[in-house]
Amino acid sequence: MxxxxxxxxxxxxxxxxxxxxxxxxxxxxxxxxxxxxxxxxxxxxxxxxxxxxxxxxxxxxxxxxxxxxxxxxxxxxxxxxxxxxxxxxxTEAMRNIQVTPFWNAGDGAQDIAAELVARLRDFPVLPGKFGYAVDTGATPVLRGAAADIRVEQGAGGLIVRAEGMRTGAAVTVGTAVDAALDLARWFVDAGGVTGGRGRMAALVARGALPPARFMAAPMSVAPDILQRPRLVAxxxxxxxxxxxxxxxxxxxxxxxxxxxxxxxxxxxxxGARAMPALAGLVTHADDPLLRVVACTGAPACLQALAPVRDLARALAPKLPEGALLHLSGCAKGCAHPSAAPLTLTATAAGFDLVRNGTAADVAARSLTADELLAQPELLTETSNAP
Ligand code: SF4
Structure with missing residues (x-):
């Protein structure tokens, strides 16, 4: 197949x-x-x-x-x-810029994002998935989001960092985009692009080291915070x-x-001071739907090997609080490209269960939808039998 x-x-x-x-x-x-x-x-x-x-x-x-x-x-x-x-x-493909949603007026996050857009034509042509994260709040919130160049708070102030590195270059709001541009040029010069594709983390993993100034300022060790529906500042x-x-x-x-x-x-x-009272929203941090991530699946995705959302809906309340189950209609794993504690990947025969991996990883076992619905504990028990 x-x-x-x-x-x-x-x-x-x-x-x-x-x-x-x-x-x-x-x-x-x-x-x-x-x-x-x-x-x-x-x-x-x-x-x-x-x-x-x-x-x-x-x-x-x-x-x-x-x-x-x-x-x-x-x-x-x-x-x-x-x-x-x-x-x-x-130009559209290059405008791959994520900004922390917790920015405040005057903190520079929107200024950096706007300058990145304004100077896109100065950047080398980069692979279509190459992107930037402007994660300038006191604690990082975009580390789980795909990005190649990050502007974030380091241990001692604002830094620009290559994905995969634990250090970056110390910058200010006014110099962050210059540094991002330098890092993008280094990525291309160091051989980061092959056949029009390439990601920063892969280049770093191959042993390439950015210029010395990008290794001078340590990144923050603050953990990324799991985001739930709630009121924030x-x-x-x-x-x-x-x-x-x-x-x-x-x-x-x-x-x-x-x-x-x-x-x-x-x-x-x-500016909302209360959760909006509207149908169709998830507004409670303990809503079981937050325990599942599911892609479009069949029939709306042409590559899907099975529908996934009905199964995700049914399994969500059966999962323990704090669990995260990714249901994927195929091995591409669009809805959760990184590893998840539990993943079910649709196959021609049912669903492959992967623990602590991605939709493309080796399965611990294979299960059918009926088995999953009848015995949802199969997902979380540690046995690998049969
Ligand atoms: S993971 Fe596969 S089935 Fe799901 S949306 Fe992506 S391509 Fe489609």
Missing amino acids: SGPVVQGWCPGALRPMLSGDGLVVRVRLHGGRLPAAMALRIAALSQDFGNGLIDLSARGNVQLRGVTEAGHPALIAGLADLGLIDADSQ QGALVGFEFGQMRAETLAALAGFGDMRVTPWRMLLVE
Whole structure:
């Protein structure tokens, strides 16, 4: 059986990806900001030109699903009116910038993100998945999000760091983008790109060392904090089942304020002092749905070997609190590319169970959906039999 197709690029608005339910049009917001007026318009565009389903991606983007080929040009025109369309697909692919949703006015996070965008044409051409994390809060919150160059608080102040390194270069808000640009050039010069692909962590893992100044300032050892729906200083952090919402939900949420996207498939409603009382939201930190991550699966994804979301919904309340189960429609593992404590990968015969690994890793055992539903404890027991 052939494995999943690895595209080597991320879909965008100008370069949408065909899925089982039509085109997936991924919209890269600026600085992770989704003002209420923009959210209303995106919701309307989703209803007019898509199937009314909107995903939040693991890179903090918004995806409109079910777009038709015929409707795509008008959708792009609508998104262009919102300032969300780049000059071309290469520029769009380069604008892969995640920003901590916990930024505060005047702390420099939005300034750095805006300068990165403004200077993208100064950067060398980088692989389609290459990206930046502007994670400048007191504690890191984007370490679990895919990125190649990170701007974050080091042990002694702001640093720019190559993914995979434990040190970076000391910078200020005003010099961070210069340093990021230098690091991107080093990545290319050091042979980080092969056949149009390549990631910083892989280059570092091969033993390549960045210039000395990127090894001078230690990174912070502060742990990444597991994010749950809750009230935070900047507003209300709300989740959605499998990170997906209906356009009507997004439109209703816009009534509560401007929003910020997160790489945990949640939205932060700016300034909210209470959790929004709306159907379709996950607002409790102990909601069982937070114990499962599931991709689109069959039939909406053409590569899926089985549906996964109904099974995820059914298994969620049977998992112990604090558990994390990733259900993947194939070995590609789109919904959770990094290792998870428990992963079920659909196969032609059922589901492969992987412990502490990714959807592509070697399975501890194989189970059917019926077995999983009848005996969910098979997931968490340590026996490898039969
Ligand atoms: S992991 Fe899921 S969404 Fe990604 S290609 Fe496989 S089936 Fe499709």
